[in-house]
Amino acid sequence: MVLEQLPIVIPALNVGFIQTLKLFLVTLLGAVPLGLLICLGSMSRFRVLKSIVRFFVWIIRGSPLMIQLLIIYYFPGLVWHNPIWGGGETGRFSAAAAAFIINYACYFSEIYRGGIQSIPVGQEEAGLVLGMKKSQIFFKVKLLQMIKAIVPPMSNEIITLVKDTSLSRIIALQEIIWAGQAFMKGSQGISGAIWPLFFTAVYYLICNGILTLLLSKLEKRLSFFQ
Amino acid sequence: MHILEVENVCKSFGTTRILKNISFSMDKGETLSIIGSSGSGKTTLLRCLNFLEHPDQGRILVNGNAIFDASENRKKTDAEIRKDRLHFGLVFQSFNLFPQYTALQNVMLAMELLARERSDYKADKKRIHQEIEEHAVSLLADMGLSDRMQNYPHQLSGGQCQRVAIARALALEPDILCFDEPTSALDPELTGEVLRVIRSLAEKDTTMIIVTHEMAFARDVADTVIFMDDGAILEQGDPQKVFSNPSEERTRQFLTRFRDQSV
Numbered sequence: 001m002v003l004e005q006l007p008i009v010i011p012a013l014n015v016g017f018i019q020t021l022k023l024f025l026v027t028l029l030g031a032v033p034l035g036l037l038i039c040l041g042s043m044s045r046f047r048v049l050k051s052i053v054r055f056f057v058w059i060i061r062g063s064p065l066m067i068q069l070l071i072i073y074y075f076p077g078l079v080w081h082n083p084i085w086g087g088g089e090t091g092r093f094s095a096a097a098a099a100f101i102i103n104y105a106c107y108f109s110e111i112y113r114g115g116i117q118s119i120p121v122g123q124e125e126a127g128l129v130l131g132m133k134k135s136q137i138f139f140k141v142k143l144l145q146m147i148k149a150i151v152p153p154m155s156n157e158i159i160t161l162v163k164d165t166s167l168s169r170i171i172a173l174q175e176i177i178w179a180g181q182a183f184m185k186g187s188q189g190i191s192g193a194i195w196p197l198f199f200t201a202v203y204y205l206i207c208n209g210i211l212t213l214l215l216s217k218l219e220k221r222l223s224f225f226q
Numbered sequence: 227m228h229i230l231e232v233e234n235v236c237k238s239f240g241t242t243r244i245l246k247n248i249s250f251s252m253d254k255g256e257t258l259s260i261i262g263s264s265g266s267g268k269t270t271l272l273r274c275l276n277f278l279e280h281p282d283q284g285r286i287l288v289n290g291n292a293i294f295d296a297s298e299n300r301k302k303t304d305a306e307i308r309k310d311r312l313h314f315g316l317v318f319q320s321f322n323l324f325p326q327y328t329a330l331q332n333v334m335l336a337m338e339l340l341a342r343e344r345s346d347y348k349a350d351k352k353r354i355h356q357e358i359e360e361h362a363v364s365l366l367a368d369m370g371l372s373d374r375m376q377n378y379p380h381q382l383s384g385g386q387c388q389r390v391a392i393a394r395a396l397a398l399e400p401d402i403l404c405f406d407e408p409t410s411a412l413d414p415e416l417t418g419e420v421l422r423v424i425r426s427l428a429e430k431d432t433t434m435i436i437v438t439h440e441m442a443f444a445r446d447v448a449d450t451v452i453f454m455d456d457g458a459i460l461e462q463g464d465p466q467k468v469f470s471n472p473s474e475e476r477t478r479q480f481l482t483r484f485r486d487q488s489v
Binding site for chain 2: 120122123125126127128129130131132133134136140141144145148224225226
């Protein structure tokens, strides 16, 4: 039974997984730099800016990503009568990407802040006393130490992100969970099959297995200093 | 002309007065040690000289030129401060070596970055780099670290780290080398090797200001001793005189307590 369904199910899951991967990569590409901006804001000398940014981070980290997805997708259409995302898969993807980027940027910003604050002030002072420019101190002295400090917590978040993309099912983005579920409801002549949904876990496991390997390699490469 | 003159330097943090009218001068080749209890302002004074803190009042002159004058309204640009602070080198209590660089790279880094600003850098990159490396290698050899140059700081003992830090500070050939309690983070066994290196620098007439709790060392190495108490200079002069026959009661108390502790 399963063997017969395999040639139909696997290609469908592959298509869904490509959408999952796309959301994962777009989120990563957007949230890594946006997180840095939010981080700088949350450490700003301007108290008002700092308070606003920290309040925003609290809202985003304190509420479920699923609700953020729903609000970002439906709010413009229902409240402003201006469905900015448009219908269809592209609109859903854009909305999901926006929600994920904002959410993950807030988590990343806190990780960056931890990394920056973990560097002893003596490093900056040593650089200053040696006549270095602030920019040289950042790039030549602090940056690598920061990266080393944030790789383990970032790895954690990145692996969580792969799995969190499944939340976009709630706005019917056609990612891999959606693709697996389709065979329960009935699709391409298969209905009532639950194994495709269970089988999606294999995709996540393989993807995260590869990511874990890559990230631990990076961690090892940075272990030459302490 | 004095190599360094400090005139009426005052510094407060909030309402706490850390430095009260500090004035002293020193000559080229002189070794000055500053003693005094913790919190007496010794470290803040060194940090003022190195532009890590800015005095509220007073002037600091190097070779007769005012590199800091609190009465001047104009705020110095970062570039000016960078240039002026190169008159000084600073060796920290906690070394502050850059962990991602080897001992050799730690010594070379600042020289390399400064060399980039030279007009002939592009044309002579290779030769300049080689000169910098040779200079760093010889400095580390002077510190007795020839076999440790390729090690990272975490692979070195505290005493070795501090000697790398001294070489790093010497690399930029500062007019005045400052030490902020250079042996306080070291266990007694490692203190000796660092003090030996500083002593050899004194014998080579390096101009140095040493903040230290090593009284015997301060007495033997210094040409002049300053005793600071509660943010002010209470006594200064020839170490033999200050240590054996202090004119102030407070100095006597401090030295007696130290003698008791060291027994």
